[in-house]
Amino acid sequence: MDGVPAERCGYAWPRDCDRVAVATGRPIHQSCCFRPTLADADRCLWHADRTPKAATALAEACPSPAMRAQHRTVAHLLDGAILRDCQLGTAVPLANTALIGADLTRADLTGATLTNADLGGALLGEATLRGADLHNAGLSRADCRGADLRNTDLTDSLLWQTNLAGADLSGADLTDAFLWGADLTDAFLWGADLTDADLTDAVLVDANIEDADLTGTTLTQATLWASQ
Ligand SMILES: [Zn+2]
Numbered sequence: 001m002d003g004v005p006a007e008r009c010g011y012a013w014p015r016d017c018d019r020v021a022v023a024t025g026r027p028i029h030q031s032c033c034f035r036p037t038l039a040d041a042d043r044c045l046w047h048a049d050r051t052p053k054a055a056t057a058l059a060e061a062c063p064s065p066a067m068r069a070q071h072r073t074v075a076h077l078l079d080g081a082i083l084r085d086c087q088l089g090t091a092v093p094l095a096n097t098a099l100i101g102a103d104l105t106r107a108d109l110t111g112a113t114l115t116n117a118d119l120g121g122a123l124l125g126e127a128t129l130r131g132a133d134l135h136n137a138g139l140s141r142a143d144c145r146g147a148d149l150r151n152t153d154l155t156d157s158l159l160w161q162t163n164l165a166g167a168d169l170s171g172a173d174l175t176d177a178f179l180w181g182a183d184l185t186d187a188f189l190w191g192a193d194l195t196d197a198d199l200t201d202a203v204l205v206d207a208n209i210e211d212a213d214l215t216g217t218t219l220t221q222a223t224l225w226a227s228q
């Protein structure tokens with residue numbers, strides 16, 4: 001970015017993110033990354049296009065708990081971060097984090113706390129989020145195809161037009177989730193809690209909703225038929 005010293009990342013959001021159109025339910029914030037570049041790259045640890053990255057290094061690059069506590073809404077700006085194939089687990093604090101358009105393809109986020117995280121338009125295909133806490137997270141237009149979302153907490157999450165085709169949501173808690181236009185083709189929702197969830201215009205072709213709790217679920221104009 002113009003005016004940024006060579007030893008600084010300079011990744012400009014959203015200008016430098018070519019993976020997605022900006023999709024978020026939150027106010028759009030523009031930002032320019034001023035983190036130091038890696039020794040052998042022109043981007044910082046988060047934005048350098050190399051993977052996998054060590055969870056310990058990523059955790060060390062996060063704000064301290066005291067710093068995070070000072071920011072009520074967004075504790076860390078990581079829009080456009082490249083974390084593909086990273087084994088993050090619970091090591092890297094990502095609650096209240098802006099991760100719009102981040103590449104988390106095949107990332108392991110088992111048991112991670114992602115409450116209030118903004119993952120609009122993020123790539124989460126085949127990611128593992130088993131048992132993760134995504135309460136009030138924003139995942140609008142995120143690509144979650146084939147993701148492992150077993151027993152995740154998705155209460156109050158925003159899943160507008162989220163691609164969940166082939167995702168495993170068995171045992172997930174989707175109470176009060178907003179799933180307008182979400183693609184749940186071939187999704188596995190066995191035992192999921194969809195109490196008061198809004199699935200208007202959602203596609204549930206060949207989805208398995210056996211034993212799912214549909215109390216108060218809105219299914220207006222949802223596509224529910226099986227292909228066979
Ligand atoms: Zn950066």
